Amino acid sequence: xxxxxxxxxxxxxxxxxxxxxxxxxxxxxxxxxxxxxxxxxxxxxxxxxxxxxxxxxxxxxxxxxxxxxxxxxxxxxxxxxxxxxxxxxxxxxxxxxxxxxxxxxxxxxxxxxxxxxxxxxxxxxxxxxxxxxxx
Amino acid sequence: xxxxxxxxxxxxxxxxxxxxxxxxxxxxxxxxxxxxxxxxxxxxxxxxxxxxxxxxxxxxxxxxxxxxxxxxxxxxxxxxxxxxxxxxxxxxxxxxxxxxxxxxxxxxxxxxxxxxxxxxxxxxxxxxxxxxxxxxxxxxxxxxxxxxxxxxxxxxxxxxxxxxxxxxxxxxxxxxxxxxxxxxxxxxxxxxxxxxxxxxxxxxxxxxxxxxxxxxxxxxxxx
Numbered sequence: 001x002x003x004x005x006x007x008x009x010x011x012x013x014x015x016x017x018x019x020x021x022x023x024x025x026x027x028x029x030x031x032x033x034x035x036x037x038x039x040x041x042x043x044x045x046x047x048x049x050x051x052x053x054x055x056x057x058x059x060x061x062x063x064x065x066x067x068x069x070x071x072x073x074x075x076x077x078x079x080x081x082x083x084x085x086x087x088x089x090x091x092x093x094x095x096x097x098x099x100x101x102x103x104x105x106x107x108x109x110x111x112x113x114x115x116x117x118x119x120x121x122x123x124x125x126x127x128x129x130x131x132x133x134x135x
Numbered sequence: 136x137x138x139x140x141x142x143x144x145x146x147x148x149x150x151x152x153x154x155x156x157x158x159x160x161x162x163x164x165x166x167x168x169x170x171x172x173x174x175x176x177x178x179x180x181x182x183x184x185x186x187x188x189x190x191x192x193x194x195x196x197x198x199x200x201x202x203x204x205x206x207x208x209x210x211x212x213x214x215x216x217x218x219x220x221x222x223x224x225x226x227x228x229x230x231x232x233x234x235x236x237x238x239x240x241x242x243x244x245x246x247x248x249x250x251x252x253x254x255x256x257x258x259x260x261x262x263x264x265x266x267x268x269x270x271x272x273x274x275x276x277x278x279x280x281x282x283x284x285x286x287x288x289x290x291x292x293x294x295x296x297x298x299x300x301x302x303x304x305x306x307x308x309x310x311x312x313x314x315x316x317x318x319x320x321x322x323x324x325x326x327x328x329x330x331x332x333x334x335x336x337x338x339x340x341x342x343x344x345x346x347x348x349x350x351x352x353x354x355x356x357x358x
Contacts, residue, residue, distance in 0.1 A: 002137075002138060002139075002221060003138070003139045003219050003220055003221050003228055005136070005137060005138070005139045006143075008143065009136050009137065009139070009143050010136075010137055012136060012143055013136040013137050016285075020314065024310075024311070024314060027307060027310060027311070028311070030303075031303060031307045034303060034304075044304055047302055047304045048304070051302055051304070051305065054168065054169050055165075055295075055298050055299050055300035056169070056298075058299070058302075059299050066299075067297075067298055067299025068297070068298070069297055070296065070297050071299075072296075072299045080303045080304075083303035083306075083307055084296060084301050084303060084306075087292070087296060087301060087306065087310070088296060090289075090310070091289045091292050091293060091296070092289075093285075093289065094285060094286045094289045095289075098147075108213075108214065109144060109147060112147050112148060112151050113147055115151045116147055116150050116151055116154060116286065119150075119151070119154040119155055119158070119290060120154065120286070120289055120290050122158070123154070123157075123158045123161075123289075123290035123291065123293045123294070124293045126158070126293070126294070127293060127294055127297030127298070128297075
């Protein structure tokens with residue numbers, strides 16, 4: 001027996017289901033390519049040897065430079081980078097879901113949803129203009 | 136959410152505060168890991184000890200499965216943080232109201248900060264705040280907590296992606312495990328008795344407390 005839930009609940013759930021499924025398919029496909037050693041950005045063996053290092057040192061040791069502001073995506077042709085990009089899509093899922101239900105929300109909830117969307121987007125763009133540590 | 140278990144309204148209100156604190160927490164987490172590697176271990180131990188206290192409070196609390204909410208504060212009343220779902224163990228539709236929002240928001244802010252600092256997940260603290268403080272039935276608290284975590288973590292993870300701190304070799308199996316686990320968990324959570332949910336929540340809290348203390352002590356080289 002189900003209870004009647006508000007329209008925005010159903011829509012939110014539907015968008016989350018579709019977006020996470022898409023992100024997961026991309027994640028699995030790229031991971032299989034990576035594990036089959038098809039043109040990785042950093043060889044899996046090297047990752048295991050150096051994963052204890054802080055992020056900045058890890059990249060210096062493995063590719064000769066640090067990663068800043070999503071610069072890893074400049075090497076999007078490699079399957080391990082595509083795997084990270086699929087996480088990017090998964091992280092955008094709540095934004096998509098909230099944007100979809102925004103017209104259905106009323107009063108204060110519409111304002112609060114706009115605040116949540118802004119916070120999520122701020123979290124995403126912040127590294128582009130403030131650096132990872134906010135400096 | 137389609138069954139009425141996760142309270143989207145409550146999640147939207149709570150995440151306005153907790154996302155902001157998770158963004159700050161993720162920045163602080165990276166900074167501490169890079170600049171003060173030992174600081175992270177002390178905070179992990181402190182978190183484990185705090186979890187023990189929350190665990191003890193939940194063990195002692197009665198009516199955790201279906202808390203009785205008397206007077207609802209005016210903010211929660213205005214925001215209409217109520218809901219209902221079909222409870223199979225009672226074979227009836229259960230209606231509930233959430234309360235004490237003004238006291239809960241600072242708690243959620245603190246949880247978001249600490250959880251995103253070290254990628255610890257926040258279910259261990261969201262569930263007790265929703266259940267013990269706001270009066271959410273345990274089943275609703277668990278479902279709403281998962282929704283809050285989804286929103287919070289989505290905000291906190293950008294800084295790690297931007298910095299290249301996400302290694303597919305580690306993240307991919309864990310994301311797949313979490314996703315499959317979450318889908319199975321959601322299916323089971325609908326049907327299982329609230330008493331079992333309570334035991335599982337308590338078990339996870341105890342395990343997480345022990346794990347945090349062990350991780351912290353191991354990080355400091357004590358054990």
